Structure formats: structure tokens, C-alpha cells
Amino acid sequence: MRYFEMALIASPDLTSEGQEELVDKIDKLLKKKRKKTEKGEILNINDWGVRKLSYPIKKQSKGHYLFVTVQCCPDTLTELERNLKLSDEVLRFQSLRLDKEPQFETAAAEKPSEEKATEAEKKEAAEVLEAPASEGSSETAQSQQ
Numbered sequence: 762m763r764y765f766e767m768a769l770i771a772s773p774d775l776t777s778e779g780q781e782e783l784v785d786k787i788d789k790l791l792k793k794k795r796k797k798t799e800k801g802e803i804l805n806i807n808d809w810g811v812r813k814l815s816y817p818i819k820k821q822s823k824g825h826y827l828f829v830t831v832q833c834c835p836d837t838l839t840e841l842e843r844n845l846k847l848s849d850e851v852l853r854f855q856s857l858r859l860d861k862e863p864q865f866e867t868a869a870a871e872k873p874s875e876e877k878a879t880e881a882e883k884k885e886a887a888e889v890l891e892a893p894a895s896e897g898s899s900e901t902a903q904s905q906q
Contacts, residue, residue, distance in 0.1 A: 762799055764859040765831050765838055769845070770824035770852045773811045780808070780825070783850055790841045791833050801833025805865050818852045830863050 771783060784806060791801035809826035818824065833841075838856060845851050 762801065762832050762834055764804070764861075764863055765833065766857045766859055766863070767829045767831065767841075768855045768857075769827040769829065770814070770818065770854070771827060771850050772852060773821060773823040773825055775825045775850060779850065780827070783827075783848075784829070786844070786848075787829060787831075787841060790844055791831060791837060793837075799834065801831055801837045803829060803831050804863065805830040821852060824852055830859075830865075 769783075771780070775783070784803070788803055791803065793800070807828040807830075809828065811823050811825050814822055814824050831838075831841075842854070842856060845854050
């Protein structure tokens, strides 16, 4: 099974309930077993909300952007794309195959906290090193006089 990212532009009139229905529809299509192949799954959903389109699509000047990361077989993705073409809620979509396993923001969010901890430790270590150094420099200054 491969990793794919789908960019969806849905109708701007899509409510949160409508968005949940769309995601459920995608999830059901992924979990449906085909030709003895493994089932797919949704790994991550990134909701960008309603944004202005650069040009009108189906007489709509705004669209609700969703980015969905899935793991599935190419045949399952083809079936999913076919169903999205038939959906009135979806204005446009684009599917991209990812070469590597995707890394999500939750893992990246933990790293800055670790970096902050190490920065605090570095500051403490610098203060400890500066304290004896400043005492020593005043002693050398007095001995030179």
C-alpha cells in the first residue's frame, strides 16, 4: 500500500456536518475491500477552511480547502477519485503519491519543546561558567594593580 495526499476544494456552503459526511464517505470507500486487497485508511486531515479561489469554479468564487492523507492501493484511489468526480460537494481535487511515509505536525510540535529545554540548560550552563570567570577576572585585575 502506498501513501497519497489529496487536496480537495469543496463547496464553500459546506457545513461542519457536511464536511464530516464527506470525510466519512471517503473513509467508507477506503475501507471497502476490493479484489482481496488490503483496506485503506485516512491518516491525517488538514482543514484550511474557506478561502478565495483565484478564478471561479462552477460559479463559486470561494472554496473550502481540505487536505487528506491516506494509505491505500492505487486501485482504491482510482475508485475514490471516480466517486469524488460524481460528488456535487467537491469542486476540484488533486491526488499526489508520496514517496516516503508522511510526517505530521504532532511530531514536529514536540521537537520545539525539547529545543526550548536544551536552550534553558545552555543558559544555565553559561551562567555557571560566567560566574567563576568574572570572579577570576576581578582577582587578576586586582593583582595587576
